[in-house]
Amino acid sequence: MITAGIDMGSRSVKVVLLEEIKVDGAPQLNYSVKKAHLMMPGDIDADQAAEKAFTEALAAAGVSRDQVKSVFATGAGRKQVEFATEGVTEMTAGARGAVYMYPQARTVVDVGAEEGRGIKTDSDGKAIDFAGNEKCAAGAGSFAEAMSRALQLSLKEFGEASLRSDKSIPMNAQCTVFAESEVVSLIHSSTPKEDIAKAVLDAVASRVCAMVRRVGIEGNVVLIGGMVHNPGFVQSLKTAMDVDQVLLPDLPEFVSALGCALIAAERQH
Amino acid sequence: MNAEVAAASVAEAAPEKKEFWRWQENTVWDENKDWRDAKIITCGIDVGSVSSQAVLVCDGELYGYNSMRTGNNSPDSAKNALQGIMDKIGMKLEDINYVVGTGYGRVNVPFAHKAITEIACHARGANYMGGNKVRTILDMGGQDCKAIHCDEKGKVTNFLMNDKCAAGTGRGMEVISDLMQIPIAELGPRSFDVDVEPEAVSSICVVFAKSEALGLLKAGYTKNKVIAAYCQAMAERVVSLLERIGVEEGFFITGGIAKNPGVVKRIERILGIKQVETKIDSQIAGALGAALFGYTLMQKQAKAA
Numbered sequence: 012m013i014t015a016g017i018d019m020g021s022r023s024v025k026v027v028l029l030e031e032i033k034v035d036g037a038p039q040l041n042y043s044v045k046k047a048h049l050m051m052p053g054d055i056d057a058d059q060a061a062e063k064a065f066t067e068a069l070a071a072a073g074v075s076r077d078q079v080k081s082v083f084a085t086g087a088g089r090k091q092v093e094f095a096t097e098g099v100t101e102m103t104a105g106a107r108g109a110v111y112m113y114p115q116a117r118t119v120v121d122v123g124a125e126e127g128r129g130i131k132t133d134s135d136g137k138a139i140d141f142a143g144n145e146k147c148a149a150g151a152g153s154f155a156e157a158m159s160r161a162l163q164l165s166l167k168e169f170g171e172a173s174l175r176s177d178k179s180i181p182m183n184a185q186c187t188v189f190a191e192s193e194v195v196s197l198i199h200s201s202t203p204k205e206d207i208a209k210a211v212l213d214a215v216a217s218r219v220c221a222m223v224r225r226v227g228i229e230g231n232v233v234l235i236g237g238m239v240h241n242p243g244f245v246q247s248l249k250t251a252m253d254v255d256q257v258l259l260p261d262l263p264e265f266v267s268a269l270g271c272a273l274i275a276a277e278r279q280h
Numbered sequence: 281m282n283a284e285v286a287a288a289s290v291a292e293a294a295p296e297k298k299e300f301w302r303w304q305e306n307t308v309w310d311e312n313k314d315w316r317d318a319k320i321i322t323c324g325i326d327v328g329s330v331s332s333q334a335v336l337v338c339d340g341e342l343y344g345y346n347s348m349r350t351g352n353n354s355p356d357s358a359k360n361a362l363q364g365i366m367d368k369i370g371m372k373l374e375d376i377n378y379v380v381g382t383g384y385g386r387v388n389v390p391f392a393h394k395a396i397t398e399i400a401c402h403a404r405g406a407n408y409m410g411g412n413k414v415r416t417i418l419d420m421g422g423q424d425c426k427a428i429h430c431d432e433k434g435k436v437t438n439f440l441m442n443d444k445c446a447a448g449t450g451r452g453m454e455v456i457s458d459l460m461q462i463p464i465a466e467l468g469p470r471s472f473d474v475d476v477e478p479e480a481v482s483s484i485c486v487v488f489a490k491s492e493a494l495g496l497l498k499a500g501y502t503k504n505k506v507i508a509a510y511c512q513a514m515a516e517r518v519v520s521l522l523e524r525i526g527v528e529e530g531f532f533i534t535g536g537i538a539k540n541p542g543v544v545k546r547i548e549r550i551l552g553i554k555q556v557e558t559k560i561d562s563q564i565a566g567a568l569g570a571a572l573f574g575y576t577l578m579q580k581q582a583k584a585a
Contacts, residue, residue, distance in 0.1 A: 057495075157487065187485075189423060
């Protein structure tokens with residue numbers, strides 16, 4: 012049996028196809044992911060983007076559309092995925108996917124393009140509590156993205172540069188719009204780029220950490236969402252949360268889509 | 281960046297690099313009067329985060345001002361703002377009896393005799409511009425937004441400020457103007473050129489505004505309607521700040537956004553009151569208040585002597 016999970020984020024669509032096979036009579040899961048289809052401003056509409064990403068995922072996996080038993084959607088734009096039969100919240104999907112990958116995880120930190128959140132989960136991957144901020148870009152990927160633009164560094168260089176700094180420069184601005192000016196004035200005052208990069212990522216981490224603390228940091232922490240690709244942020248987050256280890260999945264931006272596909276499969280039983 | 285450099289960079293800008301956010305810098309003075317006839321000349325300089333103003337007050341009356349964009353350092357911005365008006369009227373720094381600095385760069389005005397907070401200065405300026413009936417002032421500045429209560433003398437009795445978030449500030453409006461590719465001065469009038477008044481945009485955050493605006497345009501909104509939805513959001517945002525402090529009659533708006541009827545009229549609509557009218561440029565309220573404080577101080581000194 013094959014199910015699909017589609018995570019319709021604010022900036023990208025992620026698709027996971029999940030296959031349940033029987034090995035010696037016991038069910039086992041295999042999943043394949045399809046590289047996210049990024050949506051840029053001015054790109055095609057959200058519903059078309061979902062359709063396109065889904066079609067590509069099916070082709071890559073060599074699966075036909077009618078072989079897919081059910082499609083569930085999650086993410087901020089989940090209502091725009093017209094061919095999905097059901098929607099689940101980002102909290103439900105994120106917790107489910109993270110615990111499937113790391114059964115020992117109890118605190119899930121999800122930092123995407125436009126929202127950061129902390130989720131508390133039980134051993135079944137059920138979200139018990141969460142805290143997030145969808146009103147403001149300050150604790151999300153967009154903030155880091157805007158600042159890397161101001162620093163004229165690629166996102167990859169930006170995350171790596173931050174690791175080379177041991178300075179802690181506090182940022183006064185909370186707002187992304189104001190922080191951009193602050194970064195420009197730091198550049199003008201000849202502050203090394205790596206120190207500015209660290210200051211920015213520390214600021215994002217401290218905002219995210221404040222949300223996670225609202226649900227409480229318990230047990231193993233797993234970080235999901237696109238910001239996992241930024242090693243500087245991961246380091247800043249560890250420091251802010253005061254934990255030695257944060258579990259980092261290989262395909263962090265697909266974890267919620269995977270959780271979504273898992274829930275779709277469970278509902279079939 | 282001084283005025284010449286700014287002008288040159290605008291001239292060189294390629295059409296696709298057009299700076300829609302750039303608002304009108306202006307120099308104004310009373311041509312029916314001669315400043316040389318004044319006994320006491322005081323000056324207020326408001327170095328804000330986005331704009332800087334120099335105001336000249338002759339014997340307690342507004343004489344002239346210069347308003348321009350703040351450059352990358354406060355002392356130069358203060359100097360350029362004042363030089364801009366002095367050059368045009370043939371005045372020298374030594375002709376001015378007293379200079380008061382205000383705004384976020386107030387401690388960096390090298391030739392100022394004193395620094396006074398912009399809260400106090402805006403209240404004093406609003407009291408002059410709108411008269412002594414002004415009680416509630418909304419200052420919509422470049423990077424912050426303040427709600428101020430004052431008494432009949434223009435003395436501050438209470439205030440609240442939001443400087444954490446660009447939504448509801450001039451900077452937020454500049455971002456929208458660039459995003460929609462509409463010159464900032466046209467946003468207000470265009471926002472009323474709609475078939476139906478739209479709901480406010482749901483994203484408070486200016487950063488998310490980009491994706492929301494695109495979504496609205498795709499959903500069939502005209503540009504004007506998107507602008508209207510932003511003006512409404514901005515109005516709702518500042519009204520929530522105002523309501524925390526309470527709004528008394530004698531309501532007056534200062535700062536750059538006071539020039540945007542798209543926001544002002546919507547604030548009036550939500551509050552159900554009209555703001556006190558004035559013919560004076562709302563953006564100079566802080567610097568005007570500073571210059572008036574300077575005049576009061578000079579009078580006190582004269583009495584003491």
